Amino acid sequence: MKKKGRGGGxxxxxxxxxxxxxxPMTVSRALREPGTxxxxxxxxxxxxxxxxxxxxxxxAGSLSSRRSNIVGxxxxxxxxxxxxxxxxxxxxxxxANGLHLIIADSGHSLAEEEALVAALLAQRVCGLVLHNTVxxxxxxxxxxxxxVPVVETGNLVARPLDMAVSYSNFDAAKAMTVxxxxxxxxxxxxxxxxxxxxxxxxxxRRGYLAALKELGLPVDHDLVLExxxxxxEGADALVRLMQTGSDIxxxxxxxxxxxxxxxxxxxxxxxxxxxRIAIASFDDLDLLRHTVPTVTTLRVPRAxxxxxxxxxxxxxxxxxxxxxVRIDVGFEIxxxxxx
Amino acid sequence: MKKKGRGGGxxxxxxxxxxxxxxPMTVSRALREPGTxxxxxxxxxxxxxxxxxxxxxxxAGSLSSRRSNIVGxxxxxxxxxxxxxxxxxxxxxxxANGLHLIIADSGHSLAEEEALVAALLAQRVCGLVLHNTVxxxxxxxxxxxxxVPVVETGNLVARPLDMAVSYSNFDAAKAMTVxxxxxxxxxxxxxxxxxxxxxxxxxxRRGYLAALKELGLPVDHDLVLExxxxxxEGADALVRLMQTGSDIxxxxxxxxxxxxxxxxxxxxxxxxxxxRIAIASFDDLDLLRHTVPTVTTLRVPRAxxxxxxxxxxxxxxxxxxxxxVRIDVGFEIxxxxxx
DNA sequence: CTGTTAGCGCATTCAC
DNA sequence: GTGAATGCGCTAACAG
Numbered sequence: 001m002k003k004k005g006r007g008g009g010x011x012x013x014x015x016x017x018x019x020x021x022x023x024p025m026t027v028s029r030a031l032r033e034p035g036t037x038x039x040x041x042x043x044x045x046x047x048x049x050x051x052x053x054x055x056x057x058x059x060a061g062s063l064s065s066r067r068s069n070i071v072g073x074x075x076x077x078x079x080x081x082x083x084x085x086x087x088x089x090x091x092x093x094x095x096a097n098g099l100h101l102i103i104a105d106s107g108h109s110l111a112e113e114e115a116l117v118a119a120l121l122a123q124r125v126c127g128l129v130l131h132n133t134v135x136x137x138x139x140x141x142x143x144x145x146x147x148v149p150v151v152e153t154g155n156l157v158a159r160p161l162d163m164a165v166s167y168s169n170f171d172a173a174k175a176m177t178v179x180x181x182x183x184x185x186x187x188x189x190x191x192x193x194x195x196x197x198x199x200x201x202x203x204x205r206r207g208y209l210a211a212l213k214e215l216g217l218p219v220d221h222d223l224v225l226e227x228x229x230x231x232x233e234g235a236d237a238l239v240r241l242m243q244t245g246s247d248i249x250x251x252x253x254x255x256x257x258x259x260x261x262x263x264x265x266x267x268x269x270x271x272x273x274x275x276r277i278a279i280a281s282f283d284d285l286d287l288l289r290h291t292v293p294t295v296t297t298l299r300v301p302r303a304x305x306x307x308x309x310x311x312x313x314x315x316x317x318x319x320x321x322x323x324x325v326r327i328d329v330g331f332e333i334x335x336x337x338x339x
Numbered sequence: 340m341k342k343k344g345r346g347g348g349x350x351x352x353x354x355x356x357x358x359x360x361x362x363p364m365t366v367s368r369a370l371r372e373p374g375t376x377x378x379x380x381x382x383x384x385x386x387x388x389x390x391x392x393x394x395x396x397x398x399a400g401s402l403s404s405r406r407s408n409i410v411g412x413x414x415x416x417x418x419x420x421x422x423x424x425x426x427x428x429x430x431x432x433x434x435a436n437g438l439h440l441i442i443a444d445s446g447h448s449l450a451e452e453e454a455l456v457a458a459l460l461a462q463r464v465c466g467l468v469l470h471n472t473v474x475x476x477x478x479x480x481x482x483x484x485x486x487v488p489v490v491e492t493g494n495l496v497a498r499p500l501d502m503a504v505s506y507s508n509f510d511a512a513k514a515m516t517v518x519x520x521x522x523x524x525x526x527x528x529x530x531x532x533x534x535x536x537x538x539x540x541x542x543x544r545r546g547y548l549a550a551l552k553e554l555g556l557p558v559d560h561d562l563v564l565e566x567x568x569x570x571x572e573g574a575d576a577l578v579r580l581m582q583t584g585s586d587i588x589x590x591x592x593x594x595x596x597x598x599x600x601x602x603x604x605x606x607x608x609x610x611x612x613x614x615r616i617a618i619a620s621f622d623d624l625d626l627l628r629h630t631v632p633t634v635t636t637l638r639v640p641r642a643x644x645x646x647x648x649x650x651x652x653x654x655x656x657x658x659x660x661x662x663x664v665r666i667d668v669g670f671e672i673x674x675x676x677x678x
Numbered sequence: 679c680t681g682t683t684a685g686c687g688c689a690t691t692c693a694c
Numbered sequence: 695g696t697g698a699a700t701g702c703g704c705t706a707a708c709a710g
Contacts, residue, residue, distance in 0.1 A: 009405070010485075012687055023697045028689065038695060053484050055461045059402045060687030063702050066348070068398060070462075078430070079423040087417050091444060100458065103442045105430060119439065122394045123409075145392050146349075231629045260626070267631040287599070287626075290570045292606040351703055362681050367705060377679060399703030402686050682709075687702105694697075 011052050020048040031056060062124065070100045071127040071313055072120035074113055076154075078105045080229075082256070082283055082302065083131065086153070089306030090129060097314045099126075106132065110197045114139040121146045127313040133157045133164075133199045149316040151309040155199045156328055163325040165309045169200045172298050172331040173207030174214075176252055176280055179296075179333050181215035185250035185278055188212070189223040191237045191262075192254045204254045204282065223248060227258060234261025242277065250278035250339065256285040256297065263291055263338070278339040293337035300331050350391050359387040370395055401463065409439045410466040410652060411459035413452055415493075417444045419568070421595070421622055421641065422470065425492070428645030429468060436653045438465075445471065449536045453478040460485045466652040472496045472503075472538045488655040490648040494538045495667055502664040504648045508539045511637050511670040512546030513553075515591055515619055518635075518672050520554035524589035524617055527551070528562040530576045530601075531593045543593045543621065562587060566597060573600025581616065589617035589678065595624040595636065602630055602677065617678040632676035639670050 017024040022041055030037045030045040037045075048054070062068045071094055075083040091101050102120060106113040114136040120128065121142055128143065131154040135143075143150055143161055150162040155169050180188050190208045195201045205224070212219055222244045227233040234253060238261075241248055253259035259281035266273050273279055273293055281288055281297040288295040308327055316322065356363040361380055369376045369384040376384075387393070401407045410433055414422040430440050441459060445452040453475040459467065460481055467482065470493040474482075482489055482500055489501040494508050519527050529547045534540045544563070551558055561583045566572040573592060577600075580587055592598035598620035605612050612618055612632055620627055620636040627634035647666055655661065 009686090014687080024688080025690095025697055026695090029696085032689090036695075041696080053480055055457060055481070055485075057402075057463060057687055058461045059398055059407060059463050060702090061689070063396075063398045063402050063704085064687075064689040066689095066702065078426050079420070081418070081420050081423075084418040084420075084423075088444065091417070100441065100462070101443075102439065104440075105427065118394060122397045123439070124396060124398050141392060142394070146394075231625060235629075261629060264629040264631060286570060290574075290600060290603040292603060349703095353703080363704080364681060365679090368680085371705090375679075380680080396703055399686090400705070402688085403703075403705040405686065405705095680710080683707090684705105685707105686705085689700105689702090691700085692698090694695100 010057070011054050013054075013056065016045065016048045016052065016054050019052070020044040068124045068126050069098065070102055070123065070125050071129065071310075072102050072104065072117075072123070072125040073129045073131075074104045074106050074116050074120075075131045076106055076108045078103065081285065085302045086131075086306035086309075089303040090310045093307055093310035093314065097310075099314070099317075108194070108198070110134065110136050110139075114142075117142055121148070126317055127151075129153060129309050129313070130161075132197075133160075134197050135161070149313055149322070151312055153305050153309055155203055156326065157199070160324065160326060162322070163309075163312050163327075165305050165312065165325075165327045165329065167300055167305075167329050167331045169203035170207040170210070172300070173204035173252075173254065173282070174211040175207075175331070176282070176298050176333060177208045177211030178214060179335070180250050180252060180278070180280060180339060181211065181217065183278075183339055185339075186217060187220070187223065187246055187248045187250070188217070189225070189241045189248050189251040190254070191225045191227055191234070191241075191251060191258055193258070194226060194228055201254065208252065208254075220246060222246065229255060229257055231257060231261035231264065234258030235265035238262035238265050238277070242271075248277065250274070250280065252280045252282075254282045256281045256283040256288060259295060259297070260285070260287060260291070263295060267292075273338050280339050284334060288336070296336045296339040297334050298331050299334050301329050304329050349396070350393050352393075352395065355384065355387045355391065355393050358391070359383040407463045407465050408437065409441055409462065409464050410468065410649075411441050411443065411456075411462070411464040412468040413443050413445050413455050413459075414470045415445055415447045417442065420624065424641045425470075425645035425648075428642040429649045432646055432649035432653065436649075438653070438656075447533070447537070449473065449475050449478075453481075456481055460487070465656055466490075468492060468648050468652070469500075471536075472499075473536050474500075488652050488661070490651055492644050492648055494542055495665065496538070499663065499665060501661070502648075502651050502666075504644050504651065504664075504666045504668065506639055506644075506668050506670045508542035509546040509549070511639070512543035512591075512593065512621070513550040514546075514670070515621070515637050515672060516547045516550030517553060518674070519589050519591060519617070519619060519678060520550065520556065522589075522617075522678055524678075525556060526559070526562065526585055526587045526589070527556070528564070528580045528587050528590040529593070530564045530566050530573070530580075530590060530597055532597070533565060533567055540593065547591065547593075559585060561585065568594060568596055570596060570600030570603065573597030574604035577601035577604050577616070581610075587616065589613070589619065591619045591621075593621045595620045595622040595627060598634060598636070599624070599626060599630070602634060606631075612677050619678050623673060627675070635675045635678040636673050637670050638673050640668050643668050
């Protein structure tokens with residue numbers, strides 16, 4: 001059983017117009033700018049819309065208006081809860097402003113990020129949020145040529161593609177290391193996440209090393225480890241550091257999951273924290289406030305980063321002049337029982 | 340160069356065609372079906388595409404072909420890591436098949452889900468994945484009228500809108516409760532997540548009650564608590580249950596974060612687990628394998644749910660006949676040290 | 679294999 | 695305040 005000869009497809013604005021006895025243009029206006037249409041017309045349109053369960057075709061609308069009202073977001077990993085609160089706040093601000101969000105996951109790969117940026121731009125997103133701050137040459141070119149506003153959020157880069165909202169990974173890691181030094185720890189290990197194509201990891205390690213220098217402590221390369229994410233990796237790293245033979249007294253993990261894994265390993269082995277070994281973390285995963293002992297960490301205002309990023313995009317889309325913006329949201333050291 | 344005026348905007352397929360000395364249609368084909376175009380033509384097109392950094396406008400393509408190649412996914416909360424692995428596998432399968440994904444977050448609200456479904460359908464998504472299985476009347480109508488394939492994943496409903504890939508929350512909760520009974524626990528508490536508009540929570544509680552009956556244990560309503568998510572809530576619930584005065588010996592938490600919060604509370608108070616109180620959880624959060632003690636839980640194959648959901652959509656989009664599908668991925672009880 | 683014609687469903691721009 | 699004409703950039707369907 002097909003519809004009338006009228007090409008069986010979905011209901012269009014024209015159909016609604018016909019059934020409401022008005023022109024398609026009036027339907028379009030009644031839906032987007034109800035104020036510019038007389039009450040009588042609007043009621044007729046609304047009735048027909050409800051009757052048919054009509055949903056305007058935004059694809060056609062976007063093509064015609066040359067605006068998609070969709071923002072693209074690329075994070076290194078959707079699974080990492082770290083990004084979740086940022087995603088949420090970006091999403092909330094955009095929705096409050098009638099914009100939609102496409103989230104993509106680059107899997108920490110530069111090539112994948114490039115492919116995703118291309119795909120998003122091909123969808124004609126009207127703005128981008130990129131967590132990574134290291135991009136392929138072509139990725140940069142694509143963004144520049146497209147001319148859409150872009151916010152980079154993973155690290156406060158000196159010269160962003162367009163806008164940046166973040167904190168300094170260098171300053172944060174340095175501050176935490178100095179904090180440990182001031183607490184009296186002298187042999188401070190450091191476990192970094194993979195450094196490849198990752199600005200943030202590199203900056204954190206740089207911060208750690210700069211702090212040692214400032215504290216007048218020697219750099220012991222046996223005390224610096226690289227680990228991929230995960231609880232097991234954190235546990236392994238801790239054990240390896242303890243076995244170096246050096247009298248290591250604290251470990252700073254550049255990722256909260258690593259720190260957590262290490263803490264659990266200590267619980268399993270009965271190593272007192274911080275008595276036998278102190279543990280510090282990066283990023284205030286909610287859990288760190290609940291473990292026994294609670295874990296000292298760096299708090300980064302992830303939600304604020306998301307909110308302000310989205311606000312910048314919204315403003316730009318509303319006509320704010322394109323100017324380089326660089327917002328430092330800062331960070332905070334949360335001293336708890338593990339150090 | 341008369342009409343081309345550089346101010347006009349982005350580069351179009353027509354521009355590429357002109358510069359490559361071919362027709363727009365050849366450009367279109369060279370990009371989408373390179374095999375159907377001669378080598379010579381394809382090389383000319385590729386050269387022009389690279390020279391201008393051309394990205395085809397998918398909005399125009401979608402409007403013309405009446406296919407968006409975008410799938411919509413609605414989850415109750417992006418922040419919940421539970422959904423993350425499902426999202427990831429959906430995303431992977433879709434991308435491998437040239438489809439994109441829009442993720443939306445309903446905040447556990449029925450009204451919000453309806454609004455999101457409407458927005459996604461207005462974007463003319465070619466498929467939907469809905470985690471929630473309770474929908475508003477209008478939400479159901481919208482989906483049905485749109486005629487796009489839909490997969491529901493949160494609970495294995497008897498009569499899905501279209502397709503369902505999930506496990507039975509009832510069976511799972513019942514199985515775990517029976518498992519606890521068989522281990523010898525006689526006073527088994529239950530902490531549920533909010534029940535409102537939430538099929539999954541209701542089914543889990545039903546399963547718990549059915550198990551008590553099967554075990555021949557009395558139902559003590561003081562031992563059933565409702566808690567919103569979060570570590571604190573889990574801790575609070577545990578303490579309240581312990582203070583009922585009844586000699587409660589085990590608690591089954593219908594959410595992994597709740598269980599974790601309870602476990603940490605036990606660590607803080609020095610309550611032996613499972614000696615003084617046994618703890619069981621729902622959903623195999625990675626952490627539960629690492630805590631001290633490790634936590635008994637229900638493992639649900641979240642990634643498989645995502646993968647199979649996406650595969651069903653892909654098949655349907657490739658022309659598979661619309662038939663009601665109902666896939667039970669099952670679950671597994673993971674017995675660990677907390678019980 | 680390649681090109682031509684004719685829309686896709688809406689919003690912009692102008693008349694009225 | 696309303697409507698008619700026009701085209702957004704691309705692809706389906708056909709013709710050559």
